[in-house]
Amino acid sequence: MTAHYQLDDDGVVVIIGSGAGGGTLANELAQKGIDVVLLEAGPHLTADDFVNDEWGGYEMLSWLDKRTSSGNWRVAKDHPTAPSWSCKVVGGTTVHWSACCYRLIEDEMRARTVYGDVPGASLIDWPITLADLEPYYDKAEAKMGVTRTHGLPALPPNNNFKVMYAGAKALGYDSVSTGRHAINSVPYDGRPATIEDGFTITGDKVGSRWSTLNVEIPRGLATGKLELRAECCAVQIEHDAAGKASAVVYVDAGGMTRRQKARAVVLAGNCVESSRLLLYSTSALFPNGLANGWGHVGRHYLRHIIQTVWSIFDKPVNMHRGEIMIGMLDEFAHHDPSRGFAGGYYVELNSMGLPTTAAFLDPGWWGRDFASVMEQYANMAGIFMSGEDMPQPDNRITLTDDVDTYGVPVANIHYDEHDNDLKMRSHGYKTLSGIHKAAGAKRSIEAPAYPASHNLGSNRMSARAEDGVLDGHGRAHEVANLFVCDGSQFATGGACNPTLTIVALAIRQADFIAKEMAGGAL
Amino acid sequence: MAIAHKDPKLPPPEPIPEGPEWIEELGPFASVGETLAVLARTLCPHDSLPERCYRRVVRAQDRIAAETQALGVTVRDFCALLDSRMPLPFAELSESYRVNILKTLENEPAFIFLQRSTVRFLYDDVEVWEAFGYEGASVHLGGYIHRGFDDLDWLPNPPSGD
Ligand SMILES: Cc1cc2nc3c(=O)[nH]c(=O)nc-3n(C[C@H](O)[C@H](O)[C@H](O)COP(=O)(O)OP(=O)(O)OC[C@H]3O[C@@H](n4cnc5c(N)ncnc54)[C@H](O)[C@@H]3O)c2cc1C
Numbered sequence: 001m002t003a004h005y006q007l008d009d010d011g012v013v014v015i016i017g018s019g020a021g022g023g024t025l026a027n028e029l030a031q032k033g034i035d036v037v038l039l040e041a042g043p044h045l046t047a048d049d050f051v052n053d054e055w056g057g058y059e060m061l062s063w064l065d066k067r068t069s070s071g072n073w074r075v076a077k078d079h080p081t082a083p084s085w086s087c088k089v090v091g092g093t094t095v096h097w098s099a100c101c102y103r104l105i106e107d108e109m110r111a112r113t114v115y116g117d118v119p120g121a122s123l124i125d126w127p128i129t130l131a132d133l134e135p136y137y138d139k140a141e142a143k144m145g146v147t148r149t150h151g152l153p154a155l156p157p158n159n160n161f162k163v164m165y166a167g168a169k170a171l172g173y174d175s176v177s178t179g180r181h182a183i184n185s186v187p188y189d190g191r192p193a194t195i196e197d198g199f200t201i202t203g204d205k206v207g208s209r210w211s212t213l214n215v216e217i218p219r220g221l222a223t224g225k226l227e228l229r230a231e232c233c234a235v236q237i238e239h240d241a242a243g244k245a246s247a248v249v250y251v252d253a254g255g256m257t258r259r260q261k262a263r264a265v266v267l268a269g270n271c272v273e274s275s276r277l278l279l280y281s282t283s284a285l286f287p288n289g290l291a292n293g294w295g296h297v298g299r300h301y302l303r304h305i306i307q308t309v310w311s312i313f314d315k316p317v318n319m320h321r322g323e324i325m326i327g328m329l330d331e332f333a334h335h336d337p338s339r340g341f342a343g344g345y346y347v348e349l350n351s352m353g354l355p356t357t358a359a360f361l362d363p364g365w366w367g368r369d370f371a372s373v374m375e376q377y378a379n380m381a382g383i384f385m386s387g388e389d390m391p392q393p394d395n396r397i398t399l400t401d402d403v404d405t406y407g408v409p410v411a412n413i414h415y416d417e418h419d420n421d422l423k424m425r426s427h428g429y430k431t432l433s434g435i436h437k438a439a440g441a442k443r444s445i446e447a448p449a450y451p452a453s454h455n456l457g458s459n460r461m462s463a464r465a466e467d468g469v470l471d472g473h474g475r476a477h478e479v480a481n482l483f484v485c486d487g488s489q490f491a492t493g494g495a496c497n498p499t500l501t502i503v504a505l506a507i508r509q510a511d512f513i514a515k516e517m518a519g520g521a522l
Numbered sequence: 523m524a525i526a527h528k529d530p531k532l533p534p535p536e537p538i539p540e541g542p543e544w545i546e547e548l549g550p551f552a553s554v555g556e557t558l559a560v561l562a563r564t565l566c567p568h569d570s571l572p573e574r575c576y577r578r579v580v581r582a583q584d585r586i587a588a589e590t591q592a593l594g595v596t597v598r599d600f601c602a603l604l605d606s607r608m609p610l611p612f613a614e615l616s617e618s619y620r621v622n623i624l625k626t627l628e629n630e631p632a633f634i635f636l637q638r639s640t641v642r643f644l645y646d647d648v649e650v651w652e653a654f655g656y657e658g659a660s661v662h663l664g665g666y667i668h669r670g671f672d673d674l675d676w677l678p679n680p681p682s683g684d
Contacts, residue, residue, distance in 0.1 A: 051529040052659035055646055156682065159674040166677040195665030205661045315676045320656055322671035354656035358645035359638075364628070366565040366637050367621060374645065375568060378524070378655025439677065 003227040010261035012037045014248045016234040019092020020502045021485035022268030023212025027220035028510030036226045041233035042088035050203025054355045057202025063088040071415040074448045078363040083413045085451035086270045091213025096201050098325040099182040099209050101146045102496035106130045111492040115342035121390040126491040127463040127472035136504035144182035144210040153185045154178050158322030160351050163381040167439035179328030182210035196322040235406050237281040245482045251406050264481040271455035271488040275397040276411040291476035296469050298397035302493040303452035305387035305424050308350045309432035311441035317381045319351035341423040344495045345387025360450050385428045388495045390418040459488040473512040526651035529659040544577050550594030551584040554601040560613040562640045564620045582643040600632035
């Protein structure tokens with residue numbers, strides 16, 4: 001039953017990366033009877049391998065290959081060689097994520113029109129509308145088992161949420177709820193309900209959370225159409241004389257360099273890696289990198305306005321117990337120029353164990369004050385935001401002179417904060433601290449952003465070829481059989497956590513690829 | 523004080539000698555073990571924590587240095603610098619003098635390594651988890667669903683389903 005394709009089989013769709021985008025697309029295509037080779041740089045782990053341990057899990061799952069960073073973002077100082085945060089395992093970062101699932105709203109998909117001309121920002125409108133995406137959001141929510149959709153019950157409030165709820169209600173933020181998550185509150189789709197263990201982010205041993213590791217990939221493999229090649233790292237994409245993608249060069253688990261021929265190639269390596277591969281795939285026809293004729297590959301990189309406030313209360317909270325991010329209010333989600341900045345943000349929950357709270361509270365902070373805050377860990381609550389950052393052409397992924405173990409140049413991520421970003425950060429910190437204060441906080445600490453967990457925009461889709469890299473189906477403007485299926489295709493970032501949209505776009509892209517193939521165009 | 527659990531799949535914490543012989547088990551940092559333990563306590567001063575918690579930090583730092591030779595040299599040079607600032611060695615200074623010295627050295631690569639790694643290892647220690655109320659691994663105990671994930675009782679309960 002297991003599929004096995006020859007290296008010179010040029011009838012296969014080759015997908016690079018098995019996370020939210022690539023893993024979903026692989027299954028969707030295989031379900032339609034399309035032959036797929038899925039290359040994944042990381043190992044194929046199982047629930048048994050995972051540990052309930054913050055650093056143990058981090059070291060087991062994370063993408064630790066070197067990167068560098070520059071720009072005035074705090075991340076470049078705090079995490080100079082690990083500026084973005086993702087995983088290198090079968091299932092990608094869906095093995096780690098905390099599964100908040102929110103939809104983009106209509107205004108966000110027309111950001112240039114609605115926000116107007118924001119100086120210094122390279123805003124565009126999406127080439128597709130919310131109406132184009134809605135049927136796919138429905139499908140994504142159903143496949144992921146998102147709470148409060150399709151009749152699935154909400155996740156129950158935990159201790160950290162009780163704090164958020166009390167503060168939000170006191171301030172009249174009546175939208176506050178436990179939010180929507182791809183984590184089972186009741187058994188669903190063969191997966192159990194959560195046991196509130198608090199360790200979804202180290203792999204989720206219980207399996208109550210959707211991931212491509214536990215849902216999409218096994219189902220794709222069962223069709224006999226999908227071949228998964230773990231520990232196979234793509235290093236370059238080749239094209240034929242006509243300028244169509246023809247093969248992917250990769251290094252396998254044994255260190256051998258292989259060349260898999262392809263009918264179509266899809267990049268789904270989590271933004272930074274997808275741009276890095278395109279930039280490195282140069283040729284006489286594409287001297288600046290594949291699909292980079294307009295120079296947008298790597299540019300307009302986004303990472304959301306993400307930050308946490310940690311507050312100390314008189315009495316115990318025990319925030320580490322239970323699911324991590326189950327709280328949301330959307331009073332600030334809509335664009336409202338009276339706030340003095342463009343775009344919106346969602347208020348959500350965050351909790352961490354003692355080890356990572358200490359590491360992320362304020363990297364570099366030491367002494368009596370720091371220690372006294374840590375001693376009150378049991379009485380600490382966390383509250384978080386995800387908001388829209390402004391695209392800027394010079395916030396970008398570039399190749400450095402340093403090379404990795406495969407000989408591929410190490411990526412640098414450059415990010416300068418836009419004034420709009422800083423205004424939103426300040427507004428957001430006030431909102432987050434205000435909610436905790438209204439619930440009785442003695443002290444709040446504004447923690448800086450941790451390494452970028454929402455990596456977006458660096459191969460963006462655009463209506464006009466000169467404004468981006470991809471069309472509205474995630475297909476390269478310049479290479480008809482080359483696609484991108486990760487967050488780098490976002491035209492703008494929107495405010496909410498991106499993964500539901502990545503999955504919806506993958507399902508939509510699968511329909512498009514199948515249609516093009518059936519019509520003989522691909 | 524909480525009861526904390528390390529994931530049973532991971533190796534249990536290794537004991538560390540209570541006497542001065544803990545230093546003898548060190549590699550590249552054998553000559554500066556005492557200084558580094560005092561440094562760790564100065565960076566993260568918890569009066570309630572016993573000396574062994576800080577010694578375990580130094581042991582973990584020593585193991586990193588054993589794999590990167592240059593780091594050992596940088597850190598030993600840094601310790602010599604700490605000792606040269608006052609008429610007494612760093613480890614014998616009172617806290618305010620130690621703090622003042624460190625404040626002038628925050629941008630040194632050795633300081634950055636030592637500060638980050640102290641935070642990395644001190645708060646990843648089961649004894650420290652118990653002291654500050656972090657309970658650790660939970661799946662092997664059935665999660666927290668019947669062990670207090672929603673036991674906060676000093677605020678009103680949200681309506682269920684919210
Ligand atoms: C701490 C944290 C919490 C998060 N929580 C949420 C949340 O609550 N809600 C939400 O919406 N999002 C969340 N996210 C973000 C979410 O994980 C990502 O949006 C999502 O996983 C991105 O999907 P992707 O397919 O682009 O990349 P990934 O899921 O990261 O998958 C990419 C895969 O490609 C592989 N790869 C890369 N390069 C190559 C190569 N050259 N060859 C072969 N394979 C390669 C990688 O190894 C990886 O497995 C969180 C992220 C983090 C870090």
